Amino acid sequence: MTSSNWIKIIIALALGAALGVIYGWAIDPIEYTDVTPGILRADYRADYVLMVAEAHQSEQNSETSARRLALLGSESPAQIVTSTLEYAANNSFTQNQIILPQGLLTAMQTYQPQGNNAP
Amino acid sequence: MRHFLRSIFLHILIALLTGLGIGLAYSWFISPVTYVDASPAILRSDFKDQYRSVIAASYASTRDLARARARLELLGDMDPVGELSAQAQQMQASGESIEVVQLLAQLATDLQRGVVSIPATNTPFVAIVNTPTAEKLTTEEAPQIEATQPVEITPFPTSSFEQTPLAPQQLVTPTARPTFTSIPKPGTPFTLVSQDTICNIDLQPGLMQFTLIDSxxxxxxxxxxxxxxxxxxDHFFTGFKPELGNGYADFIMQSGTIYSVRVAEGGAFVSNIFVPTCTDPNGKEYLGGLLLTFQQP
Incomplete structure (x- = not known):
């Protein structure tokens, strides 16, 4: 086989690989259906933290709030709320939407886990 | 020459297919598309349950029904009310505290009725609405009692995320009508006010229905x-089938078994309950049901 033919074969191989990658990434990518909350989009995460803060406002139960925040990942509850406050500051949240997580942050900063923290 | 051309064409085809296979393997298994901005709709079911619980807890605090509804829509449930009710029942069955279960049941009830039934409170609550008659339980909603004073409904502002599909900002909540609410006085016992035999061949045989109403x-x-x-x-609670009424609950009796019923916290005790026998117009017998109505004095 001549070198010209080898080049044709290599080009065909590369073309096939490129088509395969395009198909697998863009046309029919793997669909995720059972994801964890850790990869929620930032605005959904922020809204989730806001919900926890709203509930905390009336419940005043740091244990419950910390358990709810743990859904979002392995960061400490205070870090999760801090990230949300940063997001809120950069995305024109209303005053009320900032005050509530600030209250939650204060509670999480003073919160000391006790006993079983299983969600 | 012809053989040579066929041979090189075959080689190119095999190379193309091999490349395609390598490309697919790479894009599906070695380096698949990574989700970093997932929506709540694709969360695992147990995480969705927790998400729903937090929505219900938030609603209990804010009383913003439109916002709670919008948040539930993010989960992509076909029937959000049904999902809430089912989750409440599952949590109750798994021994979850009644306070947590009630949050879900209350949100399901309010979504079903389209009204905010109780004011913001941090205590376990019970929403009370007008009682439909026994015959109307499955078909009609109880009318809401309108407040005599106009009530300003100030929706909690929706997050103003630019890229988020969260709840649309609502200046008014047209469906939310104020209702009188009451919390049953602790210790006020329920008493049995009626025990009716229900002969309806369309109902499940041995269905014992309960309706609990306040004074x-x-x-x-x-x-x-x-x-x-x-x-x-068996222990169960009223309100888990809001479509049949907030004070509704039911239980399936077995033929030939004698039951007794007690409403918790000092309520009425009713004994010697069994599946009644009914007769259809053709004289054929079938198993009927019961409707027990309890009321606070």
Whole structure:
């Protein structure tokens, strides 16, 4: 086989690989259906933290709030709320939407886990 | 020459297919598309349950029904009310505290009725609405009692995320009508006011239905009912089928078994309950049901 033919074969191989990658990434990518909350989009995460803060406002139960925040990942509850406050500051949240997580942050900063923290 | 051309064409085709396979393997298994901005709709079911619980807890605090509805829509449930009710029942069955279960049941009830039934409170609550008659339980909603004073509904502002599909900002909540609410006085016992045999061939045989109402004839959710029989005992609460009424609950009796019913917290005790026998127009017998109505004095 001549070198010209080898080049044709290599080009065909590369073309096939490129088509395969395009198909697998863009046309029919793997669909995720059972994801964890850790990869929620930032605005959904922020809204989730806001919900926890709203509930905390009336419940005043740091244990419950910390358990709810743990859904979002392995960061400490205070870090999760801090990230949300940063997001809120950069995305024109209303005053009320900032005050509530600030209250939650204060509670999480003073919160000391006790006993079983299983969600 | 012809053989050579066929040979090189075959080689190129095999190379193309091999490349395609390598490309697919790489894009599906070695380096698949990574989700970093997932929506709540694709969360695992147990995470969705927790998400729903937090929505219900937030709603209990803010009383913003439109916002709670929008948040539930993010989960992509076909029937959000049904999902809430089912989750409440599952949590109750798994021994979750009644306060947590009530949050879900209350949100399901309010979504079903389209009204915010109770004011913001940090105590376990029970929403009470007008009682439909026994015959209307499955078909009609109880009318809401309108407040005499106009009530300003100030929706909690929706997050103003630029890229988020969260709840649309609502200046008014047209469906939310204020209702009188009451919390049953602790210790006020429910008494049996009627025990009716229900002969309806369309109902499940042995269906024992309960309706619990307060002194103003409004249905009461979250009341525990205990059913005993020789071999066992069952506990359940009113309000988990909001489509049938906030004070509704039911239980399936077995033929030939004698039951007793007690409304928890000092309520009425009713004994010697069994499946009644009914007769259809052709004279054929079938198993009927019961409707027990309890009321606070």
């Amino acid at each position: 103003r004839r409004r249905q009461v959710a979250g009341i525990e009912i205990i059913v005993n029989w020789a071999e066992g005992e």
